[in-house]
Amino acid sequence: MMHGNKLDKQQVLMAGLAVVGIIFAVQLFRIQVLDDEYKISAENNALRYMTVYPSRGLILDRNGLILAGSKVAYDIMATPADVSQFDTAAFCSIFHADTAWLKSKFRDFAKRRRSIGYQSVALLKQVPAEQYNVFSELSYKFPGFTAIPRSIRDYPFDACGNLLGYVSEVDAAYIKRNPDYKAGDMAGKTGIELVCEDELRGEKGNAIFLRDVHNRILSRFMDGEYDKNAIPGNDVVTTIDAGLQQYIESLMKNKVGSVVAIEPATGEILALVSSPGISTDKLAEINKHYEEIASDPLNPMFNRAIMSSYPPGSVFKILNGLVALDDGLISTSTKYPCHEGYAVGNFKLKCHEHKENIDFTESIMMSCNAYYCYVFRDILDNPEYSSVGEAMNHWNAVVRSFGFGSPTGCELPSEQGGTVPDAGTYDRVHGPGRWKSLSAVSLSIGQGELGVTPLQLANYASILANRGYWHVPHLLKCHDGGEEKYEERHYTLVDTALFESVIKGMYQAVNRSREDGATAWMARAEGLEICGKTGTAQNPHGEDNAVFIGFAPKENPKIAIAVYLENTGFGGTWAAPLGSLAIEKYLTGGVSRPLVEKFVKDRDVAGERREMLCKGNNSGQAAKGGAR
Amino acid sequence: MTFMDEISGRRFDWRLILVYVLLVAIGIMNIYSSVYAEGNTALFSLDSRAGMQLLWAGISAAVALVILFLLSPKIYDVLSWFFYAGIILLLVATVKLGVEVGGSKSWIALGPVRFQPAELSKITTALMLSSVMSRYNFKLSQFQNFAKVALILLIPMALILLERETGSMLVYAGFVFVLYLEGMSGWIIAFGLLVIALFVITLKFSTFFGLYAALGICMILWQYANRYLLRRKVLMWTVYIALAFLPSLLRSDAIAGHSVMKPEYWLLIISVIIAASYMFTKKRRFDRKQYYAVTAAFMFAVTVVFSVDLVFNKILQPHQRVRIESLLGIKEDIYGVGYNVHQSKIAIGSGGLTGKGFLDGTQTKYDFVPEQSTDFIFCTIGEEWGFAGSLFIILLYIYLIRRIVLLSSRSKNKFTEIYGYCVAAIIFMHFFINIGMTIGLVPVIGIPLPFISYGGTSLLSFTALLFIFIRLESDSRKQS
Structure with missing residues (x-):
């Protein structure tokens, strides 16, 4: 081979040539036919997918007004x-x-x-x-x-900031949790935008272009044959009444607290206001304003209406009255004395000045503290139960049947349930069996270990309006298979026949004169037949919280409302007129009491609070305390 | 009688001409495709490379006709000295006065024309070589003759190296095939290939494996020269395989720390001991000469393996170093040095079985592959015509080379025969390096694909190279 003749040598070289040819052919076959990697790389090289973003679905109010558009x-x-x-x-x-x-x-x-x-x-x-x-x-x-x-949110109605929530570009953590999102996509982060994200987002499309090595776009790929059109998101219809919501927001502008209004017959939430809130113009550019919003000591991101757990105050007396009536411990004619308070031994619970020896209806109308101390102790010392604890648990069950103590089930995420104490709560504090009805007597007037959300209070007002049942409060009209859940009537454990007597008291509380002792007289509006109950809950941080629940009209109610104002003062003075104005606005479309309106609007609690919190060193602590 | 015969009355090899026309046409088509873009569709515009190549093809056709019909074939033999000396002078001038294009100083301007003397030097060297080697009574085995041949090759090689045209210089390596056919021992080529193999193994793996491979090669040679019983062969190879575990043995906990020497030195000591024990064995009768030859081969291989580091890091240019590293996969750098080859493989690989079709390639059209109309023209073919088209091109070249070799060996004229071998060798080297480079089998060396790549000098000189042979071959047949 090495020294052979010329012909042999020629053959060796020709064989070598053939080997080179075969090696080339094998390598070409490998990269061109067998290996797909190069084809994919080539596509990545030459094709540029430009995302076409869909326009987000609209969020509409109950009458078809656009709350969040594009x-x-x-x-x-x-x-x-x-x-x-x-x-x-x-x-x-x-x-x-x-x-x-x-x-x-x-x-x-x-x-x-x-x-x-x-x-x-x-x-x-x-x-x-x-x-x-x-x-x-x-x-x-x-x-x-x-x-x-690019399509961004537009808010033609300046309302519902907190309720709608905001939309922003997804970050790395979000993409990790939701792999079908890509950088640059928008997603609802809070509120309805979050709840209805799947409905609203729509489907992205893309346009395919050919690009060169400098990333310059040169032409459409196959004249757009493989392009995909973006599919706009679906619209979402809410139960909100935009006009009412906006009006309440205007009343609540300088307050700290919440207002929730519900249509009793259906459980549809008509308005849900948490103040201070996020205005829609800030919502549209959330990134620009995020710092400012997050650093507000009053925490506008915090939806007080569903997340804040407050002592309900005197509005809770109605429920205690119903428990006692239902247990047969009192009747509507039962009278208890009141000497500007309730005193047993060292214990004293003050009451305001009113007529003595009042019956059940009057006790509601006048909101007598002493009366309900008697009532509540009757409930706990009920001889039908072997112990105070057992009676307490019975009370707990009835209270829970009114939707307290656990989230009502509305669509909003992070809804809180509040707290309703039971025997265990007091066993832990005093030791098992080492406490008496007197130990828990502050529950009688809605103070103490009780925590309720404004939404629960509105639901409570709705139960009273319905004379004993409730629908799960909800925000969205169209629900896939959710209708049943919202159509079901949840009855309380109290006999429905007993409700008329409390409604009578609530009616009188609003519609009788101040001189007669009506606590909610400021809520009166001619011809609206408002029934209501005020409350003034103690707040360890500053002034009392003003509370009002009510509904109207008395017969066949159209709206039930709860107003909860932190550090504002008497419920009758502030919460009742505010609630009444909202009811009037909803029922008549206008407001006939400009003086009352001005009176309510002029009260600036938020400003005072901010000033105080900014002065105090422990601002964070106080803000939390206020929301307790 | 073929068409060509009829018009000329001569018997030119029409198959070579057909293959030539085919390759040039394919070249123009693919150059057109690689520069094609929206709004730049005129084939005949001289602003575009395709138009320019068409012009060059026309000039080449004229040159081919002159060579076929006007020039007497006698001048090549007679004037080869003159041509050779002229080109050497031009090369010297280029080194002094050349225009630097893309890192190499290989262009020279003669009036309005710019060209690369290195391309032409391949023809003149081939003619010179043929002239010298076809003398009566020339024997390569005579030292005087061998030195003459070496000088003829080394002078232009050195000058081209000074121009930093490594690619063209490597083409000269193809002349060893001619020398091989004309009497040089095949061991020299085998030796060269073994050196390359050792170099690659040492670089890719380690010095230990370089030595290990050298030992293996020598054992094969040794057994080829001596007949052993199977038992003994099994024993030898068992020891050989066991040696492969030396590095891991030395790295094991028991020995690590005590060992002061690297595994390759251990291997060297062991093989020296084995070899020496053969030396002093009197019982075995074996050919001392073969023993010394194999020992010398082993020592040479050891020298090669240990010099890899020096050659690679000190002698090679940095850009050559990184190209080799990139080819061997020692350093993956698809955005730096490896970019060309990576993009080239993507373009060819994306072609699939039948390609994307004429003008429909996305990779080459949008400039992802650099130098796509010159050195990387094969990418356009691979992408737009797929495996089928690529294979067709490869087969065309193989056919061309085989045909030239066949015609040469049949020739009765010694000058024609040797010149034909030279032509085949030059075309083969270009074909091998260029296509090998685009599909990632050979390091990136910028040389054109004969007849296809864009470039006036390249096309003209390949045309002259081939048509001188066609003319010579036709005449040598007539002589018979």
């Missing part, structure tokens, strides 16, 4: 490689931007020019259409700048 905003993109000298002053004046900011941006682009290459980078995000229109007219002056339309 509008087009523009991301202003710069392609640094194509940007030449331009009039920075003119550019900044269009977008109300700072020239120094623009210069620093471009210095940054210059630093990153290798990684940017021929790509476009976002310079300004979500520029409103008005600014964009000016820009597009003058765009010949700014080569290298383009605008990409």
